[in-house]
Amino acid sequence: MKHNPLLNVLLMTGMLLAGQVDAAVRPLLTRVVAYAADRETAVEVVNGSSETYMVQSWLEDLQGGDSNIPLVLTPPVMKLEGNTQGKLRLVVMKGAIPQDRESAYWLSIQEIPPKAKNPSENRLLVAIRNRIKVFVRPDGLQAGDARVAAAQVTWSIEREGGKNWLKASNPTPFYISFGELAVGNGAGKGIRLEDKKQMAPPKGTMRYLLPQTLKPGKLTVIWSSIHDWGGVGEEYKAGVAL
Structure with a gap:
């Protein structure tokens, strides 16, 4: 096929616009x-x-x-x-x-x-x-049970391959989609975890990579979940040891 510079420009323009056009x-x-x-x-x-x-x-x-x-x-x-x-x-x-x-x-x-x-x-x-x-x-x-499922999530730390992971254990029959998921060594909102989009599965676990900048000691986990209508529910906090 003959190389077409104009076609390449159009394809690149289309890819750029795809992220901008509603x-x-x-x-x-x-x-x-x-x-x-x-x-x-x-x-x-x-x-x-x-x-x-x-x-x-x-x-x-x-x-x-x-x-x-x-x-x-x-x-x-x-x-x-x-x-x-x-x-x-x-x-x-x-x-x-x-x-x-x-x-x-x-x-x-x-x-x-x-x-x-x-x-x-x-x-x-x-x-x-x-x-x-x-x-x-x-x-x-029921929907009412799903709304409070996030409160039942428990947290622990796992270490593997020189990395630290925050592990979510979900004992409920519902998926937990996190609206907020952050950890910190002190007061404030802490550091938001980039891979919070991974849901905690029902009656299962999911883990999230912790930033290497976190200092060993007591961590505060801050989380909330997305409810059935797409909004963010109540915020919860819990302590874990790194």
């Missing part, structure tokens, strides 16, 4: 909670532009796999007129989900920009993809 099509919520007891769960999607977009949606597990997903998503592709809202629907396959804990998946919503009306018109099309978490709850798990 999506025309986006979900109204930053996370979805689907209950197995419900017939279906609606996911509201809005097209904030004046143009018509096609919208493609799909589900993946937390590792990016798309097989054996115990959810049915419809429609996988839909047309969304300008300045209107649409609905995706999630149906939980009850028998295929764990019955003693929450499950989590990724929902990707990809906008497909409209083609130029004039074939001779030069347009740089940037398609934006939104990805939000879907939490699936079996019968018996």
Whole structure:
């Protein structure tokens, strides 16, 4: 293939713009909670532009796999007129989900920009993809219990390979998404941990790398969790020894 410098410039421009341009099509919520007891769960999607977009949606597990997903998503592709809202629907396959804990998946919503009306018109099309978490709850798990689950997390220190890790132990059946996760040797907010985006899984553990600048001694862990509506809940504190 003949090298095309202009094509390279356009591709680089597209990548730069992708981080700056707001999506025309986006979900109204930053996370979805689907209950197995419900017939279906609606996911509201809005097209904030004046143009018509096609919208493609799909589900993946937390590792990016798309097989054996115990959810049915419809429609996988839909047309969304300008300045209107649409609905995706999630149906939980009850028998295929764990019955003693929450499950989590990724929902990707990809906008497909409209083609130029004039074939001779030069347009740089940037398609934006939104990805939000879907939490699936079996019968018996309630929203009120999820809201206070973060208070039950306990903390310890692990050492491996010359590095120190803060380990979160989550005894609850809910995923804990941290809104705030920081550690410090004294008063104040401490140092925010960069990998707080890793959720503490239900009835499991997750660990977070501690900065090497922390001095040995007593540490204060400060944390809060993101609740079902995407806001940040109550803040908690606990002490651990480094």
